[in-house]
Amino acid sequence: xxxxxxxxEEINKFKPNALSQNELVxxxxxxxxEIVLNVFLEDEYVNITSMDRExxxxxxxxxxxxxxLIAMIDNYNEDTESYSLSSxxxxxxxxxxxxFVRRNDLDAVSSTSQFTxxx
Numbered sequence: 781x782x783x784x785x786x787x788x789e790e791i792n793k794f795k796p797n798a799l800s801q802n803e804l805v806x807x808x809x810x811x812x813x814e815i816v817l818n819v820f821l822e823d824e825y826v827n828i829t830s831m832d833r834e835x836x837x838x839x840x841x842x843x844x845x846x847x848x849l850i851a852m853i854d855n856y857n858e859d860t861e862s863y864s865l866s867s868x869x870x871x872x873x874x875x876x877x878x879x880f881v882r883r884n885d886l887d888a889v890s891s892t893s894q895f896t897x898x899x
Contacts, residue, residue, distance in 0.1 A: 782842040784808055785831040790846055797853045805831075807852045808845055812836060815844075819878050841877040844870065 788804055791797075797804075805828055812826040815836055837844055847870040854863035 781834040781836070781838060782845065783832050783834055784828055787835065787842070787845045787849070788831070791849045791853075794846065795850055795853055797856070799853060799856060804849060807849055808835070811845060811848045815877075819881050837877060841873065841880065844873050844877060847873055 784805060787808060788801065791804065809826055809828045812828065812835060816822050816824060816826055820836070835842060835845060847866065851863060851866040851870050854866050
């Protein structure tokens with residue numbers, strides 16, 4: 781699994797941006813909480829306190845974080861065309877990940893859980 785620092789390193793190489801590290805970590809923290817609450821159906825919010833913290837999604841779904849950060853950067857830059865595309869890519873990956881979790885009964889996820897559109 782990827783760590784917070786690995787995701788930040790990838791995003792800063794792939795899509796240079798004006799957001800601070802704290803802002804990017806905040807976005808990762810928000811997404812991680814959404815995944816834990818709405819995909820794994822656990823009752824806790826995530827609070828990222830270490831850059832070495834491993835994120836919850838397995839390979840190949842760790843790309844969710846990069847796709848989410850790209851969408852947030854596009855939104856921050858007020859680039860509506862890019863944001864529209866990047867948010868669709870992110871949402872499709874989230875659907876795939878949610879289906880993967882349900883198919884493999886990871887962490888006893890109920891088969892009745894529904895995908896939540898985050899955008």
